Amino acid sequence: MSIASSFFGQQVLNRVSFLRCSKEFVKKSLNHDSTIIIPFIEGEALISPEEGNLVQLSRSTKLYKNIISTIVPVYTTLLNTTQSRIDESGVNLTFLGLLENTDSTFDFEWSNISYKGTPYFGLDIRVTDKTLFKHHDFEPIFSFPKMTRDHIFKQTNADASLYAQGRMYLDWLAKYKFCPGCGSKLFPVDAGTKLQCSNENKSVHCNVRDAHVNNVCFPRTDPSVIIAMTNSDYSKCCLARSKKRYGDFVLYSTIAGFMEPSETIEEACVREIWEETGISCKNVNIVRSQPWPYPCSLMIGCLGIVEFNCKNEVINLNHDDELLDAQWFDTTEIIRALDNYTDGIRVPFRKDISLPGSTTIAFQLIKNVCENYKKLRTASSSHL
Ligand SMILES: [Zn+2]
Known part of the structure; x- marks a missing residue:
């Protein structure tokens, strides 16, 4: 049976979900020259004022160069730490997948198989005076209009589907800050696709951390x-x-x-x-x-x-x-x-x-x- 793509549901990227647990993969993909980042401000994506398209940042785009070169090296050191949480860093980041392309300069070897493609990330910016990243780090894009429902339904299904995937993960990351088992801070692991309890005190029971199977929180659908x-x-x-x-x-x-x-x-x-x-x-x-x-x-x-x-x-x-x-x-x-x-x-x-x-x-x-x-x-x- 063929799978017809619903609007918002086209799988543009190979999610390579098994690679998200590899810190080496996440670091390499985040720091690669071809990487694309889709920025959101307080949970909403942006549109380019001229074309009305979903804004996607790459290192080759001059205007956005400083954003990526400021954020990525700093964020790389925060991966899998409580400091990466939104109220501390000011950003949430999630890996979306690889846009498969055999000519891609990005490739990653895993169990003797090479995975090639352009890495895509979603980035949600919620900066305040107290966060590690500040408003001026993202200055050029704060003036961009936010994506409205009128805009989104005029996008291609491919862009609307990238938007949907990023928005759903980033909305979840922004809302779920505390462990439902013990109230400790949650922090993202597996490239922002799971949340882990930060409670290291073994004498305090946590039925999320101490569960035999689901010892992380998964995104909500x-x-x-x-x-x-x-x-x-x-x-x-x-x-x-x-x-x-x-x-x-x-x-x-x-x-x-x-x-x-x-x-x-x-x-x-x-x-x-x-x-x-x-x-x-x-x-x-x-x-x-x-x-x-x-x-x-x-x-x-x-x-x-x-x-x-x-x-x-x-x-x-x-x-x-x-x-x-x-x-x-x-x-x-x-x-x-x-x-x-x-x-x-x-x-x-x-x-x-x-x-x-x-x-x-x-x-x-x-x-x-x-x-x-x-x-x-x-x-x-x-x-x-
Ligand atoms: Zn807990």
Whole structure:
């Protein structure tokens, strides 16, 4: 089965996760001439004012030369230490992976295999008067505009996916400063992809440090389900309007919600569908997923196929307070809207009503219902 890349989910880099534990690899990759650093300021990436692209720093770019040459040598000595923590150094750094390229001048030998490519790092800057790095170390880029949601959806999927990976790691590093087992300071190891408890006092028990298996903290990912509801012949599609405001237009989309502990993906869908719309759905197919870096979600996209019997499909919004409206629409009407859509953050549907645009998993799920509808019609007409 081929893996279609969702927006934010393209794996641009080889993460070479097994190399992150090698201090030699991390030092070499951080200090190499070809290394690219994607800077964030207080958790948000930057855009270049001229082109509107995601800012990526390299040693060859004159403007940024001093930033990299100031930060990298100092930070290299801080690797795997409590001093590297954000309130002491002022920066968090995470290794993102290698952009594979056989002509690359960077290569690293590991178990007799050579790994070549351009190393990529994410760097989050949160400097104060008390931190090791100061505002003036980063002067040239503080004037750059920050990446907004309007900007990010205009980026290529490759850049948006690099952004998502960096943002999700750096947001986690900035938020998780203290050990959940004993309250001691956590510090990053494995190139900023795990956090370790700094408590060295063996007489003070820490159920994170002293655990046999998970003796580090891993980055957090919050799974949520997102569901397009349809019927068994795909001729109907249920879309809902949430209470969220979207400027001057009304958006009808799929429903979504966070998974709860000890729930399967399928059962989470059944619960969310019933809680939000009152619809009874017993047939759920997992379709595709999308990372969502606001701040650390993984959206698991599903189709909920509802057996129409004049009861199951009845909409009741009274269980919880999330939706303003939900309706069963004819799939043929949605197909017409999708056929007329070329690009943009939303699909014009009815007067004053839009559907989500192509960068969202909601769009992909709605499109999936439409494609299934067409396939079924083609198959049944060929049997006539
Ligand atoms: Zn601890």
